[in-house]
Amino acid sequence: MPVPLVSAIICTHNxxxxxxxxxxxxxxxxFPSFEVVVVDNASIDRTSEVVAQRxxxxxxxxxxxxxxxLSVARNTGASVAVGEILAYLDDDAxxxxxxxxxxxxxxxxxxxxxxxxxKVTLLWPAAVTAxxxxxxxxAGNLGAYDLGDDVIYINNPGMTPRGLNYSIRRSFLAQIGGxxxxxxxxxxxxxxxxxxxMTELALQQxxxxxxxxxxxxxxxxxxxxxxxxxFLQRGWWQGISECYRERLAGDAGVRQLGRGGERFVRGLxxxxxxxxxxxxxxxxxxxxYGQIGYLSATIQGxxxxxxxTKRQ
Numbered sequence: 223m224p225v226p227l228v229s230a231i232i233c234t235h236n237x238x239x240x241x242x243x244x245x246x247x248x249x250x251x252x253f254p255s256f257e258v259v260v261v262d263n264a265s266i267d268r269t270s271e272v273v274a275q276r277x278x279x280x281x282x283x284x285x286x287x288x289x290x291x292l293s294v295a296r297n298t299g300a301s302v303a304v305g306e307i308l309a310y311l312d313d314d315a316x317x318x319x320x321x322x323x324x325x326x327x328x329x330x331x332x333x334x335x336x337x338x339x340x341k342v343t344l345l346w347p348a349a350v351t352a353x354x355x356x357x358x359x360x361a362g363n364l365g366a367y368d369l370g371d372d373v374i375y376i377n378n379p380g381m382t383p384r385g386l387n388y389s390i391r392r393s394f395l396a397q398i399g400g401x402x403x404x405x406x407x408x409x410x411x412x413x414x415x416x417x418x419x420m421t422e423l424a425l426q427q428x429x430x431x432x433x434x435x436x437x438x439x440x441x442x443x444x445x446x447x448x449x450x451x452x453f454l455q456r457g458w459w460q461g462i463s464e465c466y467r468e469r470l471a472g473d474a475g476v477r478q479l480g481r482g483g484e485r486f487v488r489g490l491x492x493x494x495x496x497x498x499x500x501x502x503x504x505x506x507x508x509x510x511y512g513q514i515g516y517l518s519a520t521i522q523g524x525x526x527x528x529x530x531t532k533r534q
Contacts, residue, residue: 226257226281228322229303233261233295234313238268240442241313245272248311249279253322259283259303263295292385293401293416300395308395311439312386315365316345318438325389325437328373336394336429337420339383340437342367347445355450357501360508363456365441369433376431382421383431387439390420398423404466419467450504457508461515469523478520486513 230248234241241260248258258281260273273284287298300308307329311317321340328338342365346352352361367384376382395401398420405416421431446452461482468474489510496502 224255226255226305228253228256228307228309228326229259229299229305230256230309230311230317230322231259231261231296231299231303232311232313233263233292233299234265234269235263235290235292235295236265236267236269237313238265238272240315241269241272242275243316244311244313245276245282247316247319248322249276249282250319251317251322252319253326256322257281257283257303257305259285259299261295261299262286263292264288264290291403293403293405297400300392300400303392306392307389308392309389310385312365312441314442314444315342315386316440316442317387318440321387321437321439324434328432328434328437329389329391332430332432334428334430335391335432336424337383337388337390337417338432338434338437339367339388340434340439341369342384342387343438343440345440345442347443347448350443350445350448353448355500355504357505359505360453360501363453363460364443364447369435371435373435374433376421376433377425379418379421379425381433382417383433385417386441387437388417389437394424394429397427402470404470405463419470422471453504453508454511457512458515461512461517462519464512465516465519465523474520474523476524478523479517482513482517482520486510486517489513 232244245258245260260283262269262284264287276282277284283302285298285302287295296310307326309322309325324340325338329335344361344364344366365384365386369381401416402419405419424431465478468478489506493503493506493510496506
């Protein structure tokens with residue numbers, strides 16, 4: 223068989239409820255030359271059974287990764303994949319039938335493209351609608367991502383493609399040494415910012431990052447996330463992630479206390495300013511709460527200066 227041009231990778235941890243639909247959406251792609259790699263990241267549910275039911279498809283691979291962590295699993299997926307383009311889909315997402323075709327075409331037409339991702343819509347549970355306290359910004363925490371209907375080249379790392387609909391050129395990933403293990407989710411620790419960090423590295427080294435509106439993915443909203451407490455927890459870990467990212471970028475130190483303090487006060491002020499708007503009020507409360515996480519990580523870093531995890 224010819225070497226696949228694209229490797230579609232799903233890194234999964236205890237999501238057997240959604241995993242089958244995610245795999246099926248990849249097996250039904252209209253692209254002619256690809257493989258599907260499922261990285262089982264120490265799952266203890268029916269994940270292996272869900273994959274086994276589909277192993278009759280010759281393009282499907284299964285690999286078990288015992289070390290918990292999204293960045294670890296992504297690197298494992300890249301190590302066993304053979305395609306030059308690595309396309310990562312979350313285990314609770316569904317890719318449109320031309321997802322791989324759109325991604326591959328973008329890389330083929332632009333040799334400087336290092337990272338690309340597309341529009342993400344939300345799939346709500348049956349009989350559930352978005353609550354009135356959910357702002358467009360907080361919907362992004364659920365995976366929503368829409369920069370319009372035109373291709374956009376990203377210059378602001380904060381607008382980088384979502385990790386649930388994400389692709390990367392293998393040669394660029396090898397150049398930077400893989401996904402950094404200091405960022406990315408680890409079990410219930412909602413660390414993030416690994417994609418933002420990738421975009422920063424790509425732009426610094428002369429590569430390009432693109433938003434591709436036609437590379438469509440739909441993301442299931444888990445029922446346990448339709449709760450204000452989940453967003454507060456997510457905001458807390460976002461603050462910690464931002465502190466870690468700044469540390470990796472060499473922008474850490476006492477000055478982080480000033481940044482975090484200013485943002486905390488700004489968020490509180492705006493939550494009062496928009497008190498009569500439930501969505502804007504809660505958005506800013508989450509933002510302020512995240513700055514407490516940022517400041518706690520900053521103080522810990524200043525006091526204990528933990529050693530960074532080496533990349534694998």
